[in-house]
Amino acid sequence: MDIHEYQAKEILGRLGVPIPQGGLAYSPEQAAFHAREIGGDAWVVKAQIHSGGRGKAGGVALCRSEHEVREAAAGMFGKTLVTAQTGPQGKCVYRVYVEAATDIAQEMYLGFVLDRESERIMIVGSAEGGMSIEELAAEKPEALVRMIVDPAVGLAEFQSREFAFDLGLAPGQVAKMCTVLRACYRAYRDLDATMVEINPLVITGPGDLVALDAKMSFDTNALFRRPAVAELRDRSQEDPRESTAQDAGLNYVGLDGDIGCMINGAGLAMATMDMIKLAGGAPANFLDVGGGASPERIVRAFRTVLGDGNVSVMLVNIFAGINRCDWVAEGVVKAYREVDIKMPVVVRLAGTNVEEGQKILQASGLPIITADTLADAAQKAVAARQAA
Numbered sequence: 001m002d003i004h005e006y007q008a009k010e011i012l013g014r015l016g017v018p019i020p021q022g023g024l025a026y027s028p029e030q031a032a033f034h035a036r037e038i039g040g041d042a043w044v045v046k047a048q049i050h051s052g053g054r055g056k057a058g059g060v061a062l063c064r065s066e067h068e069v070r071e072a073a074a075g076m077f078g079k080t081l082v083t084a085q086t087g088p089q090g091k092c093v094y095r096v097y098v099e100a101a102t103d104i105a106q107e108m109y110l111g112f113v114l115d116r117e118s119e120r121i122m123i124v125g126s127a128e129g130g131m132s133i134e135e136l137a138a139e140k141p142e143a144l145v146r147m148i149v150d151p152a153v154g155l156a157e158f159q160s161r162e163f164a165f166d167l168g169l170a171p172g173q174v175a176k177m178c179t180v181l182r183a184c185y186r187a188y189r190d191l192d193a194t195m196v197e198i199n200p201l202v203i204t205g206p207g208d209l210v211a212l213d214a215k216m217s218f219d220t221n222a223l224f225r226r227p228a229v230a231e232l233r234d235r236s237q238e239d240p241r242e243s244t245a246q247d248a249g250l251n252y253v254g255l256d257g258d259i260g261c262m263i264n265g266a267g268l269a270m271a272t273m274d275m276i277k278l279a280g281g282a283p284a285n286f287l288d289v290g291g292g293a294s295p296e297r298i299v300r301a302f303r304t305v306l307g308d309g310n311v312s313v314m315l316v317n318i319f320a321g322i323n324r325c326d327w328v329a330e331g332v333v334k335a336y337r338e339v340d341i342k343m344p345v346v347v348r349l350a351g352t353n354v355e356e357g358q359k360i361l362q363a364s365g366l367p368i369i370t371a372d373t374l375a376d377a378a379q380k381a382v383a384a385r386q387a388a
Helices: 005-014 028-038 066-076 133-139 157-166 171-190 220-225 240-247 266-278 295-306 325-340 354-363 374-387
Strands: 022-025 043-047 060-063 096-100 104-115 120-126 144-149 193-204 209-211 214-218 251-254 259-263 285-288 313-320 345-351 368-371
Touching: 005 022, 005 171, 005 193, 005 214, 022 028, 028 043, 028 066, 028 096, 043 066, 060 066, 066 096, 104 133, 104 171, 120 133, 120 157, 120 171, 144 157, 157 171, 171 193, 171 209, 214 220, 240 251, 240 295, 259 266, 259 295, 259 374, 266 285, 266 313, 266 374, 285 295, 295 313, 295 325, 313 325, 313 374, 325 345, 325 354, 345 354, 345 374, 354 368, 368 374
Parallel strands: 259 285, 259 313, 313 345, 345 368
Antiparallel strands: 022 096, 043 060, 043 096, 104 120, 104 193, 120 144, 193 209, 193 214, 251 285
């Protein structure tokens, strides 16, 4: 689960990371009020969406008067920002953040992520911030500083100092960087985060460190024990298909194709999507219905997939171990009757109680297309789509 910049800043600020004074606004008048409340002669208005690259899309504006703040905010509200991270559909702006402008002497990058190779927390930093870390890694990989933190030990003080020196900070800034590192590590560890990023972390003219932008993501599976984090969820920034699936307890990722997929097991789901592409089609989603799926769960999965208006064919591919093919078949038949399915449905069953499942499908009298193998199912799904 992602959160907004202002929310991430509030979390990090409480832990000791210096952040500019700012305020959240839901209207142009409120944005101007915050500028007046903050004081000074320059402010930055930032659109709050779950994406980086907002500046290039017109989501960040430097303003020199309250009138400019009001006009900048008015131009952002209701606007759909399209960035490299949002995809072509973009994300709509419903709130903006107004903060005091900062005297920037240098921009740096700082990020905490999970390194799957070492199975440890990795700190990534660079003395060159303010740009996409992906671009920086591709163009100047030598500019990145990396450090592994053992979660059983935690972030040691000597590691923080070593990291600060590797970034080329002056001696007077090392202690300040150590404070920022400790705060970010605490946020990552204590809130079940999967990413904590400050980009840019700037050195101001007087030599202070300030977080100008922040981003945090959290482990969705741990939200049950982090109610304060769960309350930060903004559904307006989520794919509605994925939100619906998550509420139903389903593992779903929306894609751009038109062949809906309902599969058990992530590996089989990936293989099925690859086979659909090989057959000349395009999957509309990744959906792992999970083990022990009841007929009711199968119906919920159908409703979730068919909630995507682009779906023209449904492909059900179940290799039953913990699951049972007869339960899945009952669910498919029940979905036909409850969801009023009008499109072709291809079903491939294998594994536990497969004979019983096939008998249920045959006895239903429904126009279900059955398949014996994964390749056969993918080919029949693509053929059904072309014939529709």
